Amino acid sequence: MTRLTRKTSLLKIYTWFPIILLFISVLNEFDFNYLNLKYFSFNFPFILIFFFTLKEFKNFDYFLVFIAGLFNDTVVGLPLGISSLSYTLICIATAYIRNITIRPNPLKDWFYFLFIISLINSLNYSILTLFFDFNLDLTSYLINTFFTFSFYIIFVSIFKYYLKGLND
Amino acid sequence: MASSRDDFIIAIRSAFLKKSTQQKFSLLTLVSISIFVIVLSSLDFKVIRYLKIGINEVVYRSSFIVSIPENFVKNTYFNVAEYSTFFRQYKNNKKELEQLKSKDISNEIIQYENKELKDLINDYVSSSDKVLAKIIVDHESPFLKSVIINKGSNNKIKIGTNIYDQSYLVGRVVEVNYRTSRVLLLSDLNSNVPVTIAPQNIQAIMIGAGENFGEIKYIKDGIFEKFDENSIVYTSGTGAIFKSGIPIGKLIQRDKDLDVEFFSDFSQLKYVFAEVETELTAQNNIEKVEDNKDQNNNPIDTKIKILEDEKKIIEESNSKFKEENDYLKIQINKLNDEIYSYKNEITSQKEKIDQFFIDQEELEFLRLNLLYSQKCQTRKLFSTGLKVGTPEYKRCILNRGKMND
Structure with missing residues (x-):
């Protein structure tokens, strides 16, 4: 009986793993910045949110994504609501692409992801520079977008394994 | 044509409004809340400020706990690297220490003189206490260079409090919570510091470059050749945001740019000092003297x-x-x-x-x-x-x- 309960709780944690990972990544800024590679950075939450909302993963609650955005703003030091807006916009974009797609194509998703993150990063940059007078380096944003786009395909293959494991 | 436009509108409407069984809020609601929060945070209401402080306290502590495994790995790596160069560093440090000891004595004399002169020109004399603070969150973000320290308003930290690594300036406090504060590092793009370049005695502004160095801006034309490798950059105290005479770094000439190599390595900060100041103005000094006068007559x-x-x-x-x-x-x-x-x-x-x-x-x-x-x-x-x-x-x-x- 105890063994069964433990197995059920482990399965529960496993099903909630993406959202736990999202919170860890926003609190920890999981992006290997400490490697001190010049300009190297990528936005892991973008990849995570895009993939799991596109797959309409059942435990990936939009409200929790919104809260994760607030946490990210607090950790990074951005005005509250900026990351929440970005994450919610990703959710909208994936909901839209789900509605218009009949036969999903990973390559199309990948380039659609590039379009979406470019749009959201531009929006972020504009809000921060125009309304909050932040001085930001545009090159860093462009390179961040490029690396996020490049790493998407790697993380997607890992997430697919996760989903496969969950189905099994 | 009309049908494809209808499809687009339906898809968009569905994306915004449709809630699946698992979702508690529609995306339209969340977008509206996000925009509302952004507007509120820009307006700086008292209630919002306190709410933000509360969130900050919880999130910073959580971030510190979540970062423990990553920090452990990172610190282990740095420790191993440090041990491998330990002996060489020890030799260099020993030599440097001997030089510094002799310099320290002359510095103390200069400080005495400085204090005396400030008294004479009726400037303020600040009595300062340095509070040791631990860095609890440092994610070395490529966009904003800031760290979180474990001292806040309960330790008399205020917005603008100068933060030091030993005696070198590393930044200033830009956000204060009850037990934590955010420090904007000198390397951040938003950091502007009025500086003096010695020994040429030239005033300038140092702006963070977004990387581990600063850039010298707003200096007169034609004085570029005056600088050499021995030039040192320290705070001028103009604007009263930073105290005067705090060392920042060494001047480096790169083509036609003047950069500042910081004395302190911001990526290796573990503990810093926050300077809690109480100003004793010249007026107070005069009053004190007058009180003494009354006593002595x-x-x-x-x-x-x-x-x-x-x-x-x-x-x-x-x-x-x-x-x-x-x-x-x-x-x-x-x-x-x-x-x-x-x-x-x-x-x-x-x-x-x-x-x-x-x-x-x-x-x-x-x-x-x-x-x-x-x-x-x-x-x-x-x-x-x-x-x-x-x-x-x-x-x-x-x-x-x-x-x-």
């Missing part, structure tokens, strides 16, 4: 007191100079001893070298003697052989058996 006594204070300062300076002199004398003696021992060593080595040449000459003579001794001793028609041991015989051997040169 005698201007001569006050003058005597001032003179006594001056005497005390001079005596202290003298003792510092004496200490410095003693130290220098010891250093000179040490150096003289070293020179003497080196000289001895050189003399003994010279002797050894001379002996070596003599030995070599002897060896050559013996070798040639084996070959040509017969020739030099042989009697010929008109000459007798040379006697062994005479200088002529030696010359003959060295000339390889030839009697006459």
